[in-house]
Every structure is written in structure tokens, then in C-alpha cells.
Amino acid sequence: MQDSQVHADNTAHSVHEEHPAYLRHHFNSAEQQADAAGFAMWLFLLTEVMFFGGLFTAYLVYRNWYYPAFVSGSHQLNVVWGATNTVVLIFSSFTMAMGVWCAQTRRRRGLVLSLALTFILGLSFLGIKTIEYREKIEKHHVPGFHYSLQSFLDPQSDPEVYAEYHDKALEPDMARHTELYFSLYFLMTGMHALHMIIGIGILGFMILRAWAGAYTAGHETFVVNFGLYWHFIDIVWIYLFALLYLISRHQ
Amino acid sequence: MSGNNEHAHHIVVGPGVYLVILFALLLGTALTVWASYVDLGLWNPVIALAIATTKAVLVVLYFMHVKYSTKLTKLTIIAGIFMFLTLISMTLADYISRAWGSW
Numbered sequence: 001m002q003d004s005q006v007h008a009d010n011t012a013h014s015v016h017e018e019h020p021a022y023l024r025h026h027f028n029s030a031e032q033q034a035d036a037a038g039f040a041m042w043l044f045l046l047t048e049v050m051f052f053g054g055l056f057t058a059y060l061v062y063r064n065w066y067y068p069a070f071v072s073g074s075h076q077l078n079v080v081w082g083a084t085n086t087v088v089l090i091f092s093s094f095t096m097a098m099g100v101w102c103a104q105t106r107r108r109r110g111l112v113l114s115l116a117l118t119f120i121l122g123l124s125f126l127g128i129k130t131i132e133y134r135e136k137i138e139k140h141h142v143p144g145f146h147y148s149l150q151s152f153l154d155p156q157s158d159p160e161v162y163a164e165y166h167d168k169a170l171e172p173d174m175a176r177h178t179e180l181y182f183s184l185y186f187l188m189t190g191m192h193a194l195h196m197i198i199g200i201g202i203l204g205f206m207i208l209r210a211w212a213g214a215y216t217a218g219h220e221t222f223v224v225n226f227g228l229y230w231h232f233i234d235i236v237w238i239y240l241f242a243l244l245y246l247i248s249r250h251q
Numbered sequence: 252m253s254g255n256n257e258h259a260h261h262i263v264v265g266p267g268v269y270l271v272i273l274f275a276l277l278l279g280t281a282l283t284v285w286a287s288y289v290d291l292g293l294w295n296p297v298i299a300l301a302i303a304t305t306k307a308v309l310v311v312l313y314f315m316h317v318k319y320s321t322k323l324t325k326l327t328i329i330a331g332i333f334m335f336l337t338l339i340s341m342t343l344a345d346y347i348s349r350a351w352g353s354w
Contacts (some may be wrong), residue, residue, distance in 0.1 A: 101265065245287075
């Protein structure tokens, strides 16, 4: 069957219909290929929804059981940093969407710029998370051997947070559960940050390929599907911010 | 609009739409931060989740092009959300009915 011969040099075979170089032979058309790729990407994202979903469910149960501990724990998070990170990611989703538009309308430089901005915003997000994590480490709020209940048994020992929220001291039993809150905080934001790191790595690769014109010649599938991944990470953060930072700030 | 969107991959969503969604998302962020400082009792978490879900829906529909996508894509996403809701509801049904914690 001459149709099934592999063409190593992409030249048109005599019984072989003309088709773009990027169209694989097991697809009828470029449209079908793009649809299949998009479908597969969505399936992967749904597995990610179930993955993060498990963490969110654990959070849901423990927040209901140990609500005062979760409130006190959340007051240790800085709303300004959290909101700033949310804005940073929202802008990065915007620049990513603009990147997709540039790829579709064959704007090579615009695409590179959009991806570069997304890259920088992604790094900014991680930078702010580093600042936040460092503060947690310094205040001994990292679950484990050095976890300290001090801020929750005696809120006045933590003047910055006390000045804003005037939390009542927690009973020792309830104070213990703040470590659970921080476990979920580090697990969920840590997993999210890992996804950001992977995304930023792929972005770096994409910027180089975009500069070489790989995505502005009619084959923008990679950019579109990476965009789906990036928007998904944004959505996860939108929920993380609302659930971890904004439990209750009206004490 | 009925019928499968066979040109989903060709649909080009312009910067204008993206800018509107960007603005809506920023507004939602400000709103949710403000709402967390107001004592609305039991409604605080409801409102926080409602705003977060609205933002997520905007991202899914417009940034991720789902509004312009094929029925297959839409069905896939709905199936995924259904499974996620099953995860939550069945887990909660277990915990609530056994009173393991302090419900």
C-alpha cells in the first residue's frame, strides 16, 4: 500500500495527497488532528481536576471540623501577597490568550512577546510564593518537628497579626489543628507551584520555538493546548486564594 | 446555537473579548477580597465560592475557547465536572452519615 509509506523528507508522493507537513497520516484532516489533540488535552486536565479535587475535598472536610483553627491559620497568610498573586496569574492568563490569538493570526513577534510576558508573570508568581513561604518558615508554621502553636495559644505574641484580627486564643486541642491547616496550605499551594514550574519550563521551550516560527505557519496546536494547561493552573489558584486566604477576615 | 461547531479550531477570539474578561476577572478578585472583610455569616463561603466559580467559568468559556468549541469538548468538560461533584458528594455523604468528626 503506497499510501502507508513513511515519507522521511515530506515530498509529495505520486499517490499521496498534498497535505501540510504537520498533518500526521492517521488523521483525515488537519481539523480532525487539532480536535483530537484538544480532546486529549481536556482529558488530561480532567485528571488534574480529580487530582486537585481530592485535596480540595480533604480541605472541605477538615475546614468544617476545625473551623476556628482554619480561621486562625488563614490570618497568618498575607492577603496583599495572595491578592497580588491572583492578579499576576489573571494577567498571565490574559497574555497567554493573546499568545494564542497571535499564533492563530500568524503574528510571530506578538506571539513571542505574549509568551515572554506570560513567562515573566509566572516567575513573579513564584517569587511572591517564595516570600510567603519564607515567612512561614521563620514563624515556625511549617508542619513537622519545628511547628509552633505559639501564635495560636497566645495570639498577642504575634503583634502584626493580632493588631489586624484580634483573634481569641485557641484551646490547645483546637490549636493543634492549625498544623492541619498549614499541611493543606503547603500541599495545595506546593502542588500548584510545581505545576507552575513545569508550565514555566515548557514556556521557555515554546518561546524559542515560537521565535523560530514553528507556531505561526498554520500549526498552532501546541500553543493552544499549552494555553489550556496554563488557564487551568490559573483556575486552581483562583479557588486556592478564595479558600485558603479568605476564610474569614472580619474578626 | 444548535449543531456541532465544526469550525471550532478556526474560531479566532479577538483581543477585545479577552480584555473584557480580564477586566471582569480583576473586578471579581477585588469583590471577593472585599466580601471576606464583611461579616455575612454563613453566606461568606457561599459568596466566595460563587465569585470563584464565576471567574472560573469566564476563564473556561472565553480564555479556553470552550464557548466556541465542539459539542465533544463541552460534553467532556461537563462529564469531568460531574465526576468531581461525585467525588465531593459521596465523600461528604460518608463523613456526615458516620459523624466521625464534629459535624
